[in-house]
Amino acid sequence: MSVISMILVVIVAFFAGMEGILDEFEFHQPLVACTLIGLVTGDLVPCIMLGGSLQLIALGWANIGAAVAPDAALASVASSIILVLGGQGTKGVSSAIGLAIPLAVAGLFLTMVARTLAVPIIHIMDRAADRGDIGSIDLWHIIAICMQGLRIAIPAALLLFIPASAVRGVLSAMPAWLNAGMTIGGGMVVAVGYAMVINMMSSREVWPFFILGFVIATVTNLTLIAIGAIGISLALIYLDLSKKGSSSNGGGSSNAGDPIDNILNDY
Amino acid sequence: MADEKKVHLTKRDRLAVAWRSTFIQGSWNYERMQNGGWVFSLIPAIKKLYPNKDDRIAALKRHLEFFNTHPYLASPVIGVTLALEEDRANGAAVDDVAIQGVKVGMMGPLAGVGDPVFWYTVRPILGALGASLALSGNILGPILFFVLWNIIRWGFMWYTQEFGYRAGSRITEDLSGGLLQDVTKGASIMGMFVLAALVQRWVSIRFTPVVSNVRLAKGAYIDWTKIPLTHNGLQEAFTQYQSGLALSATRVTTLQNNLDSLIPGLAALLLTFFCMWLLKKKVSPIIIIIGIFVFGIVAHVLNIL
Numbered sequence A: 001m002s003v004i005s006m007i008l009v010v011i012v013a014f015f016a017g018m019e020g021i022l023d024e025f026e027f028h029q030p031l032v033a034c035t036l037i038g039l040v041t042g043d044l045v046p047c048i049m050l051g052g053s054l055q056l057i058a059l060g061w062a063n064i065g066a067a068v069a070p071d072a073a074l075a076s077v078a079s080s081i082i083l084v085l086g087g088q089g090t091k092g093v094s095s096a097i098g099l100a101i102p103l104a105v106a107g108l109f110l111t112m113v114a115r116t117l118a119v120p121i122i123h124i125m126d127r128a129a130d131r132g133d134i135g136s137i138d139l140w141h142i143i144a145i146c147m148q149g150l151r152i153a154i155p156a157a158l159l160l161f162i163p164a165s166a167v168r169g170v171l172s173a174m175p176a177w178l179n180a181g182m183t184i185g186g187g188m189v190v191a192v193g194y195a196m197v198i199n200m201m202s203s204r205e206v207w208p209f210f211i212l213g214f215v216i217a218t219v220t221n222l223t224l225i226a227i228g229a230i231g232i233s234l235a236l237i238y239l240d241l242s243k244k245g246s247s248s249n250g251g252g253s254s255n256a257g258d259p260i261d262n263i264l265n266d267y
Numbered sequence B: 001m002a003d004e005k006k007v008h009l010t011k012r013d014r015l016a017v018a019w020r021s022t023f024i025q026g027s028w029n030y031e032r033m034q035n036g037g038w039v040f041s042l043i044p045a046i047k048k049l050y051p052n053k054d055d056r057i058a059a060l061k062r063h064l065e066f067f068n069t070h071p072y073l074a075s076p077v078i079g080v081t082l083a084l085e086e087d088r089a090n091g092a093a094v095d096d097v098a099i100q101g102v103k104v105g106m107m108g109p110l111a112g113v114g115d116p117v118f119w120y121t122v123r124p125i126l127g128a129l130g131a132s133l134a135l136s137g138n139i140l141g142p143i144l145f146f147v148l149w150n151i152i153r154w155g156f157m158w159y160t161q162e163f164g165y166r167a168g169s170r171i172t173e174d175l176s177g178g179l180l181q182d183v184t185k186g187a188s189i190m191g192m193f194v195l196a197a198l199v200q201r202w203v204s205i206r207f208t209p210v211v212s213n214v215r216l217a218k219g220a221y222i223d224w225t226k227i228p229l230t231h232n233g234l235q236e237a238f239t240q241y242q243s244g245l246a247l248s249a250t251r252v253t254t255l256q257n258n259l260d261s262l263i264p265g266l267a268a269l270l271l272t273f274f275c276m277w278l279l280k281k282k283v284s285p286i287i288i289i290i291g292i293f294v295f296g297i298v299a300h301v302l303n304i305l
Helices: A003-022 A030-041 A044-058 A072-086 A089-131 A134-160 A164-172 A176-201 A207-217 A224-248 A259-266 B011-021 B035-049 B053-062 B074-089 B096-134 B140-174 B178-202 B231-242 B255-262 B266-280 B285-301
Strands: B210-215 B250-254
Touching: A003 A030, A003 A072, A003 A089, A003 A134, A030 A044, A030 A072, A030 B096, A030 B140, A044 A072, A044 A089, A044 A176, A044 B096, A044 B140, A072 A089, A072 A134, A072 A164, A089 A134, A089 A176, A089 B035, A089 B053, A089 B285, A134 B035, A134 B053, A176 B096, A176 B178, A176 B266, A176 B285, A207 A224, A207 B178, A224 B096, A224 B178, B011 B035, B011 B074, B011 B140, B035 B053, B035 B074, B053 B096, B074 B096, B074 B140, B096 B140, B096 B178, B178 B266, B210 B255, B250 B255, B255 B266, B266 B285
Parallel strands: none
Antiparallel strands: B210 B250
């Protein structure tokens, strides 16, 4: 890898690290981060494929409240660096995915360190506020963001110094059955992300929509966009009907969402 | 005096605040969470509204209090706070308690809207859409995801901040009303529906064990010895295949074929339910993920998958 690519990789890692905490531009999502690493190293197509696969695994990872999700930023940056160094092209994607999971866990630890280090920064901002020093508050907030960037940039830079031949050696020593097994595991592991999301959103009221979605998806000539459109329509219809039910009844009985029942009641 | 010198936040000021709110989580910490980013976002407004140093210090300290919500749903809260601070700077009786009350009152319910809408509906849908293109190495996948996401995000943040600014303190009354509930419920219906489709389409399990080997009757399969290796022969073979003849003399049925005749994706659904159950039992997702990889490898070695 040329020096320029290496510098660019570290810059990409820096942005991904920042976004890992900001969660705004989504540079840290595997789909974007892996692609950017691929772009600056000239190994674009395998990295896009890696990003796509990791994205499916990471669909349900989200920072909620104080809870931290596995670190998509470190997982995608480090696994795509390894993919590029390994030089196996698209064949190396499945083993890179396998490596991404432990990296995501390691990243979790780094995130917790960074969030703890941010506490003294806040105290510095407190003191700046006492003086009315707006410039200092701005500066320390930016320092905190940069610290988040370094959280990923430093490990990425360290990875770059491992000689490519060593990475390649480890990867080519991996037996075929392990690789195939990991690919199969990669196909199933997506379920965990979905399970997290479903646990969060499910209620008695919305389970029927889950069943509908599952059955409709078996119609293979419907694209995901078409399925999404059906989903929006169903949600709108449901909200509309449940309102009609409650308004025409004046809150008398609890039969919301059933127009026929309302007609019968009016007799 | 206050009547003559009314300070107003111009659109330019509000845009500066909206842009800074992109970085609201930058100094996220375990003590007061988003407080640093919150004050960072409001700084253009504080500079404009409070030229007096003591007022400025009070405002900075007021906004370094605990704050935490969904990063995008902070925008309506910022909008309302801007309206309140503007009133206060112009001499209205808006005290610290009112401003803090509005912030705290809004941040909880709004976080409850933002998480299902953005993290569990919009991002998985856009992510899956992008990933489906990216899996074949198509760069349109990541580009589509990135561009669409940021258009939606920025549009949402700017619109809701303006909405909050116009609605001012009245927005807190709307919180108990129907709109917010409708958005939450609609998002979860839509989310559950699409999630089920994603489970069916994207969780892949293929059981390889062979259930049966049936020897087909003569005439039910293509007799390759009678097909000459010419253009016409190929055409003949394809015609026979299309009319329903099998490719070989034995029909192999795998376990997967049997499962698919129930409903395709059943195993994926069961696996998802199993994961949900484990998560509810407080098993760490990381352990489940590692477990699935180990299972995949073992099952492959044993020729089950």
